[in-house]
Amino acid sequence: MDGVDFSQYTHINVAFGIPRRDGSFTFEDDWALPQIVGQVRAGGAKVLMSVGGWTGSNYFSEILKDGAARERLLSSMATYVRDNKLDGIDIDWEYPGRLGNTCNAVDPQNDAPNFLAFLKDLRARFDSDFGAGQRLITLAVRVQPFDQNGAPMGDVSEFAAAVDYANIMAYDINGPWNADTGPNAPLNFDAGKGTPLSLVSAVDAWTKAGWPARQLVAGVGFYGRATTAQQDMTRDSTNQYQPQLHDVPLGDSEDAPWYDACARTTSTSGTWQWKHLRDQGVLTAPDTAAAPWIRMWDDTSKTPWLFNRETKTFLSYDDPDSIRIKSAYAASRGLAGVMIWSANMDYNGELVRAARSFGNATAPAASSPGTSAAATSSAETRTSGATGAHSASTTESRPASASATEPAHTPSGGPTAGGACDSHNTYQCVDPSGRNAAYLVCVNGRLIAASCARGTVCLSLQSTIVCGWPALRGLVLGLDSLLGAV
Template sequence: MRINSIYAFASMAMSLATSVFGGPVIMGYYPSWKRAQSANVDWSKYTHVNMAFGIPSSSGTFSFDGDWFLPALVTSMHSAGTKVLMSVGGWTGSNYFSNIMKDAGARSTMITSMVSYVKANSLDGIDIDWEYPGRLGDNCNVFDVVNDTPNYLAFLKDLRAALDAAFGSRQKLITLAVRVQPFEVNSVPLTNVSEFAKVVDYANLMQYDINGGWNNVTGPNAPLNFQQGEGLQVSFVSAINDWTAAGFPANQLTAGIGFYGRSTIALEDMTKDPKNQYQPQSQLVPLGDSEDAPWYDVCAGTTANSGVWQWKHLRDQGVLTSPGTAAAPWVRQWDDVSQTPWLFNPSTKQFISYDDPQSLQIKIDYAASKGLAGAMIWSVNMDYNNELLDVVRTFKTTATATRKRSTDAKAPMPLSSPPAPAATAVDM
């Protein structure tokens, strides 16, 4: 799309008037149902934290089950210099987005609710995690392959106008959690998403959950590159390429990092073919770490395990004795294409694909070389002695990666001093 000359001039003036950001964006998601497990997180190591999740109703309002502890947490995060946003949606919270976006009354209600919530809780903005515009995410979700994406853009323009009217131009952030491919219309990714970039500050690429128990073969949860003909043909690299090729500026993208792995059950002893991480697997997903449990998916009408292994439990439950060393009977392998490690237990035939400091360093360096703004992490409660976070924080912004938003210089100080959702592909 053609950029309006007035907008281009204003953007240039804004860019020249603001200073280069002193470091990368380090954005973490805080799951409200993991409050106890997040108690010792050092917020000064994050530039932004997205509170997960505000759950929309069909009318356009939303609710957050952490309202009772949010004020104290915002105060603590702001004191550490960290911006705080409310993330609305998530895997199990996106079922009403499509209908809200196409209904004028519900759209207006949602925008009013977001502006009011930001004001009431001294927040720095809104993150929207719609999974997904124009395609099915959770089985309960309504979606419209033709209208979701254009409706979403119209909504974001209205939300930007409302936030600017209430707080001043660009004083509050809008960020988006997005798929590895650009938004779709008629099931085809757009080749131009530049209009979205004009009204939002960052798009956070969800470059994980690419392969898992839903496949017929084992494979990498978060490949740097995909193996031709094996697994889903998308990756960390392809996501960056596709979004930037579609006109989303690299310095408004954050690289998505999962502090967890996924386990499945192979049908054969994978150590007999140790260079091949794509081997037949059972559709029965095993229990993951000590925090995993069978959960009931009301939409699918089934009960299953997530199979998730958080990094901290790979380290403290006797799977890894060091970041790069497996404890017997587990065997660690490295895949040269996906640039990720994987583990196999010959006794149980469990396979685990995950990221470790070695694979994360490769991803962080690649994202930085492409001029991305920084990294997004799911989620803040999953690390072990900051072993992964410290790697993410080595992100080196390029000389040209300036922040266009003057509000990103420093987090403002605040104005004044439940049951967990079921774990899913995103809500873990």
């Protein structure tokens, strides 16, 4: 728990409660939960227990087909929330109707309908025990809707009606399991290269299947994955998709060989947490690599990548620039906010501040790459126990309203939403005179409309914009002039 500023989040998911075959579940750090809840609540956030996870989803399929086990899971969730004074349950089933961990039971035909029936009953149980809408039910989901009979479902609207929101785990999309290197968490994917999935395709898939955008949260990773390329990738530095070996290199100082009891294999993960990219000197600044590492930027995935020519190590990760772009995209699509895996992986708040650029309301709303802003956002974090390691976290921000204390004024001939743009993650006020709440963000080559919070207006300040009260307009514009004259 040390080093995490919970005031930057609105929800913390404590991870993971592990279901047993009989429907009960256990959290190995139960003894520390009161302390965790106290620290989180002191920061102003809600607390949920996340049940499942990659290695904790073995029995979901079997539990939901067994009447007694199913009832025990419903009861154990309600009891756990009541006894520990939690705000709800987060279910991380990886994955209904699709194999995740090798040990997981899977029923391609019945998992999804059984899950829907369970969620409806859990909602009824929570509403009965605590009052209608008084406890949260959230889900961690993959980048495609739940599978049934070997394909993603075309209609998941009933699931959305039973829960509060779903966190899209838009990471681990490419990795050492692929033939080629590729981005861990792309905003967009390159057709014909790597896995054809991304944050953009995920939002499209879920909303097309009937899940309301306002109940979706975009997941970003505070870590990267290292793999070993077969050749010097700097010979084609614009191409992050090059042949790789399946031998995973050691990651950061917390990585080590681990035994997968299901696959009966031992390997390293190749994971680099953001904090160790920074404190182990791989990155001397958020956008600057130390030799022998070389930093590149991919303009389709909107993510950075590193290459070490001495070891042929490729490392795909997210940084403040890429996270701001994803946050802006999530806001432009009307999503509820941004989810993080995981809060303990941050370094001096560099990444959470970038994530909180979603729905800016008070401090600098945006700026050129390298700076970031506070915001009135809602956030969620999953935490794992007494060691202080946050197994998952979320920054969930609510979009700001598009109103100001003065009538909106849109000058003719200026930039408009949907127009082309060149520089990623750059921001501009629609009306530089400071009479409008609206601003534009360059995302994926086009301008996306966004807005300051109710009562504030967009104010230009050199390459930076701020969302401030109209009374500050003269001061800000005067400061802009002074800076320009220096």
